[in-house]
Amino acid sequence: MQIILLERIEKLGTIGDVVTVKDGYARNFLLPNKKALRANEANRKLFEAQRADIEARNAAAKAAAEAQSGDVEGKSVVLIRAASNAGQLYGSVSVRDIVDALVAEGAKVNKSMIVLERPIKTIGIYDVRVSLHPEVHVGVKVNVARSPDEAELQAKGVNISEALFDNEVGGFTEEYDPNAEPGEIPADLLDEPAAEAE
Numbered sequence: 001m002q003i004i005l006l007e008r009i010e011k012l013g014t015i016g017d018v019v020t021v022k023d024g025y026a027r028n029f030l031l032p033n034k035k036a037l038r039a040n041e042a043n044r045k046l047f048e049a050q051r052a053d054i055e056a057r058n059a060a061a062k063a064a065a066e067a068q069s070g071d072v073e074g075k076s077v078v079l080i081r082a083a084s085n086a087g088q089l090y091g092s093v094s095v096r097d098i099v100d101a102l103v104a105e106g107a108k109v110n111k112s113m114i115v116l117e118r119p120i121k122t123i124g125i126y127d128v129r130v131s132l133h134p135e136v137h138v139g140v141k142v143n144v145a146r147s148p149d150e151a152e153l154q155a156k157g158v159n160i161s162e163a164l165f166d167n168e169v170g171g172f173t174e175e176y177d178p179n180a181e182p183g184e185i186p187a188d189l190l191d192e193p194a195a196e197a198e
Helices: 023-030 041-072 095-104 148-155 160-166 192-197
Strands: 002-005 018-020 036-038 076-080 088-093 120-122 124-133 136-145
Touching: 002 041, 023 036, 036 041, 041 124, 041 136, 076 095, 076 148, 088 136, 095 136, 120 136, 124 148, 136 148
Parallel strands: 076 136
Antiparallel strands: 002 018, 002 036, 088 120, 124 136
16 A cells, blocks of 8 residues: 655655555554555645645654653663573563653653563663654663662673572582482481481
8 A cells, every 4th residue: 555654654764755565554553643644646635735734743743852852861770570590581571661660760751662672581781772753762771680689780790690600609419329229318328316226
């Protein structure tokens, strides 16, 4: 389907561009959200008549987003999650978790602004892009850790997973006796009084 863009769409075009997109993308996203018009003669004339107004509204929205970007840009949030020793989270960090943490820090964002390529499933520090306007993007840091202490270490640049395995101390190891019967307790481990009672 051919459409006329009413705002800049990443990887598609800018205001006024006539582009061809899949029907479902146009019908389910672009047209209902008023990001585009169907490219027919009547809509072309309508767009040309309102072009200056559309561009002025876009410029005002962009200026407002740039002013708001100071509140969001460079923010760092810490999310405490349960994870295995290998660093795998039990679950994942979603867009909603990031939005809630940013709002708690005083940023004015919503779910549609967060650009998360895939859910976060391991501990670590991640750079997440926030799209305040189609032409205004800022970055935030998301520090996912098991505890506030680990979050502090990660913020200082320590790789928690490597540090855990480097400092690991060998646990109890049992001496191997090839002649022992399965389930038999070695004689040197038996308590003396118990041995006399037999």
